[in-house]
Amino acid sequence: MSSLGSSNGELSSGLTQGLSSGNLSSAGSSTPEVHQELSRNYGSSLSAIDTTFGILGLLGDNSTVLTDMWKSEQDAYPFPIDDSITTAELVSRSATNEPGRERWIVSSPSMGRNVEADVLVGEGGPVVYFLEGIDSPKTSNWIKGGYAQKVFSDTDATVVIPAQGAGSMWQDWDNDDPVLGRHQWDTFLTEELAPIVEEEVPHNGKRGLIGLSMGASGAVMMANNNPGFFDGVAGISGCYSTTDSIGAGTVKLTVGNLGGDPNNMWATPEAWERNDVVLNPEGLRGTQLYLSAANGEITDEEVAYYADKEITDQITGSLLEAGSRHCTENLSAALTKSGIEHTTDFLDQGAHGWPMFGPQLQPAWDGIKSAVL
Structure with a gap:
């Protein structure tokens, strides 16, 4: 235990120094194997992430030093706004080289562009419907990895x-x-x-959201803001408060990491609170x-996955x-207190990345399919 505690202290100190200097590569001298041992202490990870969000708060809402590994395809942003789009319609529906998979383009008046x-x-x-993670690439990781198929x-x-x-x-x-x-x-x-x-595809009138x-x-917030629109909703490794320290920190990191201003998303404290599902489920x-x-x-699989990446990527995934575990536990407690039925699945191992995300799609679908089939 003393070794683990010492490692956690070194990690928190390293994160603090690295974030303060804007150079996360200085975040301690941990090896992947040492960090793997450290990651077995869930409480220490929560302490470290609180420290991280505290430093990011000092750096500002558009801090980008923590998760550079998720930056991709950002040259397209911001998309030009076309105010001449006044009707939502299917612009094109194209087959791909994979049977059953199509690429759709839909005009959106609300977005002012084709989506x-x-x-x-x-x-x-x-x-x-599936909602992607922070990078939301042009071709979904659910598709590229073959998970959805x-x-x-x-x-x-x-x-x-x-x-x-x-x-x-x-x-x-x-x-x-101005950026996003x-x-x-x-x-x-x-x-x-x-x-x-x-209108375009045959369906049974039921909707799911994963x-x-x-x-x-986003999925849980969207469902909460549109009661009854979705029959089943699954959230994999999300955060559902927007006002507690980890929840607000996660939102600011998600938006700020890509150069956006989270206060353009929710411009008032009331808007932040209104979208807090833990407070209002x-x-x-x-x-x-x-x-x-x-x-x-x-x-061990994740150590191999991160082997050709910076150690900070592994640390970030763990934190x-x-x-996410803390956020999910908090939402579950709020739902239970409100008498709202739900199912939780807490895994004993796993970091925030595709080695864990991919296999979780099947249980997520299993968890909601009885409501939509």
Whole structure:
């Protein structure tokens, strides 16, 4: 225990020095194996992430030093705004080289641009929307990794994955952002995209929503803000408070890491509080809800996954998942207190990354499918 405590102290000190200097590569001298041992102490990880968010708060809301590993495809932002778009319609529907997978382009008046989506076309089942994590690439990681195809290949469900919502939290923003542009994802998905999908493909009238990381936060917020719109919702490794230290820190890190200003998303303290699902979960009543998170303990598989990356990537993955676990436990407690039924799945190991995210899609689908089939 003394060795573990010492390592945690070194990590917290290293993070503090690295963040303060803007050079995270100085975050201690931990090796992947030493950090793997450290990650087995969930409480220490929570302490370290509190320290991290405290330093990021001093650096400002658009701090980007922690998660450079998620920066990708950012040259497209901000997208030009086309005020001539006044009608939501299907601009194009193109086949891909993969049977059953299509690429859709939908015009969005609320976003002022055309929005692309990956679509796995089903045969009369529910429509299940996926919300991606912080990078939200042009082609979803759920598709690139084959996870969505594997899980849904033997179902009648249609899967729809909107693209390029990086750093958006999948929310309706109060103001356009000079770096990230215009985001009106709640309006787009519920009022513009869903009617088009339901006109174009056969379906059973049921809707599901599955999100991971930023997408998990966005999915649960979107469902809470639109009671009854979704029949089943699953959140994988999300954070659902916007006002406690870890919740607010996660939001600011998510938006700020990509250069955006979180105060353009929610411009007033009232808006931040209104979107805090832990404080206000009533909109989820009657929705089948599945929540999962790990504890940040690094697995041997993850040590191999991070082997060709900076040690700080492994540390970040561990800390963020410990924070997600804390956030998920808090939401579960709030739901239980309010008498709102839900299912939780807390994994004994796993960091915030695709070695853990990918295998969690099947249990997430299993957790909501009885409400949508």
